[in-house]
Amino acid sequence: MSKFPEYRMRRLRRTPALRRMVRETEVDVGDLILPLFVVPGEGVRRPVGSMPGVAQTSVDELLRDATEAYELGIPAVLLFGIPATKDELGSSGYADDGVVQEAVRALKRELPELVVITDVCLCEYTSHGHCGMIRGGMVDNDETLELLARQALSHARAGADIVAPSDMMDGRVGVIRRALDAEGFTDVAILAYSAKFASVFYGPFREAAESAPQFGDRRSYQMDPANVEEALREVRLDVEEGADILMVKPALPYLDVLYRVRQATGYPVFAYQVSGEYAAIMAAGERGWLDADAAMREALTAIKRAGANMIITYWAREFAKGLGGRG
Numbered sequence: 001m002s003k004f005p006e007y008r009m010r011r012l013r014r015t016p017a018l019r020r021m022v023r024e025t026e027v028d029v030g031d032l033i034l035p036l037f038v039v040p041g042e043g044v045r046r047p048v049g050s051m052p053g054v055a056q057t058s059v060d061e062l063l064r065d066a067t068e069a070y071e072l073g074i075p076a077v078l079l080f081g082i083p084a085t086k087d088e089l090g091s092s093g094y095a096d097d098g099v100v101q102e103a104v105r106a107l108k109r110e111l112p113e114l115v116v117i118t119d120v121c122l123c124e125y126t127s128h129g130h131c132g133m134i135r136g137g138m139v140d141n142d143e144t145l146e147l148l149a150r151q152a153l154s155h156a157r158a159g160a161d162i163v164a165p166s167d168m169m170d171g172r173v174g175v176i177r178r179a180l181d182a183e184g185f186t187d188v189a190i191l192a193y194s195a196k197f198a199s200v201f202y203g204p205f206r207e208a209a210e211s212a213p214q215f216g217d218r219r220s221y222q223m224d225p226a227n228v229e230e231a232l233r234e235v236r237l238d239v240e241e242g243a244d245i246l247m248v249k250p251a252l253p254y255l256d257v258l259y260r261v262r263q264a265t266g267y268p269v270f271a272y273q274v275s276g277e278y279a280a281i282m283a284a285g286e287r288g289w290l291d292a293d294a295a296m297r298e299a300l301t302a303i304k305r306a307g308a309n310m311i312i313t314y315w316a317r318e319f320a321k322g323l324g325g326r327g
């Protein structure tokens with residue numbers, strides 16, 4: 001390798017065209033997945049205070065948002081449901097006429113090409129806000145598995161292309177795979193939240209999904225933010241159980257995990273830029289402390305550079321509209 005003064009790094013940084021020609025990572029609208037929150041009713045659009053630009057919507061309004069996203073080139077949406085009623089067992093989560101199930105049917109009818117991914121987890125549906133069923137004050141892993149399988153099946157029956165278990169129970173990927181296959185849904189894929197950390201960055205989401213735990217926290221099932229070797233073990237188990245796609249979540253504070261997972265597996269790896277990552281940038285932007293659009297683009301580029309095949313982001317439509325420029 002030649003060196004200074006014959007070799008000068010700045011030669012290829014002189015103009016936008018030159019920079020573009022040597023750019024190693026480019027986020028494309030086709031790399032993005034838009035999360036959407038669905039509530040019962042009609043004509044409902046309730047903005048989420050801590051997430052500017054994000055709203056809870058009824059199915060009719062959700063169709064508008066999804067149509068806009070689809071027309072902008074966003075290939076997939078990820079659905080979360082906020083049900084009319086919650087109970088101990090989260091039963092509205094696996095009701096065939098539940099909010100998510102209705103939304104999936106409407107989306108597949110109106111936008112058959114749009115890939116519909118559903119969140120499989122009980123926390124939005126349980127009165128206690130935990131991701132599984134409670135026994136003796138603890139989330140019971142094995143009892144929860146059957147409920148998750150039921151939920152995944154009801155999403156598949158409604159037409160979901162991909163189910164995404166985010167509960168972090170041990171063994172759930174295998175149980176869901178077998179349940180899907182037993183009912184003939186061999187083509188429904190599983191996007192496993194494999195390395196999902198017990199993160200404070202989920203705060204705003206819990207307002208959006210009305211899913212904050214009513215007691216305790218999620219540290220007995222979600223991962224310790226300090227661990228990356230353990231993330232690789234989680235990933236290996238999910239692969240063995242039949243996961244089609246792996247996920248690392250949150251994204252920006254966990255780029256090392258994303259990179260390691262990418263290197264360790266030949267599987268597609270998705271990253272979730274979570275609510276708190278989004279809210280922090282948006283809030284700083286509102287205060288004039290940084291350029292939120294440019295910050296969002298930089299964050300998405302960094303997530304892709306670290307190894308994400310796809311990024312789940314609340315900012316997908318803004319990206320598609322070209323906000324923040326092209327660098």
Ligand code: PBG
Pocket residue numbers: 119121123131166167201202203204205206218273274275276
């Ligand atoms: C449900 C779930 C959560 C998120 C996605 N699925 C919340 C949690 O685990 O508490 C967080 C997404 C975000 O913060 O944007 N278990």
